[in-house]
Amino acid sequence: MTAHAPTLIVNARLVNEGREFDGDLRFADGRITEIGTGLAARAGETVIDAAGRRLLPGMIDDQVHFREPGLEHKGDLATESAAAVAGGLTSFMEMPNTSPPTLDRAALDDKYRRAAGRARANYAFYMGTSTGNIDDIRAIDPLTTPGVKIFMGASTGNMLVDDPDVLDAVFRDAPTPIITHCEDTPMIDAELAKYREKYGDDIPVEFHGEIRNRAACIKSTELAISLARKHDARLHVLHISTADELALFERGPLIRPDGSRKRITAETCVHFLRFDSRDYATLGNFIKCNPAIKDASDREAIIRALADDVIDVLATDHAPHTLEEKQNPYLRAPSGLPLVQFALNAALECVHEGHFSTAHVVQKFAHAPAQLFDVKERGFLREGYHADLVLIDDTPFTVERSQVLSKCGWSPFEGRTFRSRIASTWVNGHLAWDGTHLVGEPRGMRLAFDR
Structure with a gap:
């Protein structure tokens, strides 16, 4: 500097x-x-x-996919962090499903080397899980990563972890917060088979929310919470997309009046505040993401849950794909949306609409990620803190x-x-x-x- x-x-x-x-x-x-x-x-x-x-303090996005290494044709640490600062996001935490995936200390260190001098926003990288890296997870230095990410549904790549013994070991032994993508893959596969039988390879995209349905989200989220309670682990469930899951989480501030912190927390993303299933008719694959955007009633419930402190964190799940890739038919179009550049603008629309205050956006998009992940001296307007x-x-x-x-x-x-x-x-x-x-x-x- x-x-x-x-x-x-x-x-x-x-x-x-x-x-x-x-x-x-x-x-x-x-x-x-x-x-x-x-x-x-x-x-x-x-x-x-x-x-x-x-x-405002700069926003801290606890969930992005910046695609480097291995998928740089979609995005990289330089381009996506540039979009982030243009959107008021001054820090990001990047996911491990790159190529190769971030499954050991060497891969984690490689990402930090790549970001140095190239990232326009401040950066941190998650460690991922697979069925074979429990020793790497146990060896994590908690100062090197915000947390351990588990794909409890096969969203992207080959990082699905559904072995009960492996899941139990991760929840028992991880030395950092555990971050989960919760969807039940067998349930999704069964629904997809039904739609293939009816439509062949020409499944309309508007059925995406029925294939990756609410039941698959609920089952997986319930499993993650049960494991967290069993081992008293710190669990953060990403991208809540259904009204049904909200009943599983504690209402109230992240930091309780007695100074203690919630052990099990929830996050949602800006696209679940601005889109619902009616938008598939005009946007199609451009809003195809995992978990899927669902009904207007889900969107309305998620906004209320943010206002009522049932959902603790707001993020993006920024996941760019090329225009050519997104223009493929539904089954071949990848899931994910580029969001960091306009995420804060989208959140502030909820303020203009009267759902909550700007201070509430700041709590969910800056203060809470800093508190949840123990980020040092960022996320607040405080003397002595970094000027983000x-x-x-x-x-x-x-x-x-x-x-x-x-x-x-x-x-x-x-x-x-x-x-x-x-x-x-x-x-x-x-x-x-x-x-x-x-x-x-x-x-x-x-x-x-x-x-």
Whole structure:
């Protein structure tokens, strides 16, 4: 990190730790140095007048697939982190289903080497699980990874773990939080066989949510929770997509009034807030993802669960595929959406619609990931913390393909108008996005964990 001129942001509407308040914020050498009101500019200091706009801590995305190594034709650490900072996401945690998969310390270290000097956002990488790497999981240094990821349904690649003894060992012995993709593969395979019998190879995409159905999600989530309770493991269930699963989780803040933390937590993703099964008719494979986008009633229930603190974290599950790949027929079109660039805009639409406050978005998309994964000195507007900041401008814009920075070159939000845009993003005190363009060199740093 190189030295950077001290900066003072004045006349901002700061959003932090459940509050929105008028104030000023100063940062220097990559850290927030002062938060207050009426702060006076100092000699040599850059002054930015926020003119009443909202200033947020940078978002922390706990679930992305940036495709490197092995799938760089879809995306890589440089291109996808560029899209992330343009979307106000200043830190990301990347999944292990790359090629090769991240199943041992050597593969994990390789990803950190690849990110250094290339990632525009701060970065961390999960360790994955297979049926044969339990010794690698037991040997994990908790300071090197946010957690251990288990694909309890065969979503992508060959990392399905459904052996009861292996699952029991992971939940018993993992030294970090356990992160799960919960879908029951035999149930999905049985449904797919029924639709193949009826439609052959021409299954309409609108049946994706019936093939990867709610029963498969519920069964797998119940199994993960039962294992976590058996071993008192810290479990984080990713991308909740159904109303039915919500009853399985504890309502209330991630950090309880007595200071303890929930042991079993839930996450959902922005596409489950903005799309439902009716959108398959117009978007088709462009919203095909695993778990599947389901009914409008599920979408409405998930939004309420975020507001009511049943769901603890909001993320993206950013998973780009090329336009050519997505234009294949349903059975050959891969699952996954590019989302990081417009995820915060999409979440803020829920604020404009009156579902919850900006402070609630910040809690779910910045504070909670930092708290859940013990991220050191990020995710909050606090003196001494890293200066990862996002300035929001409530000026509408319509998403166009020409704006997309992800390597895949398309977005499921094309043609949608958002009422808020990202005016500026700072990463470690350096301007990374000025509202229309990327700025400077990559300044992302490896995330540190306070464990």
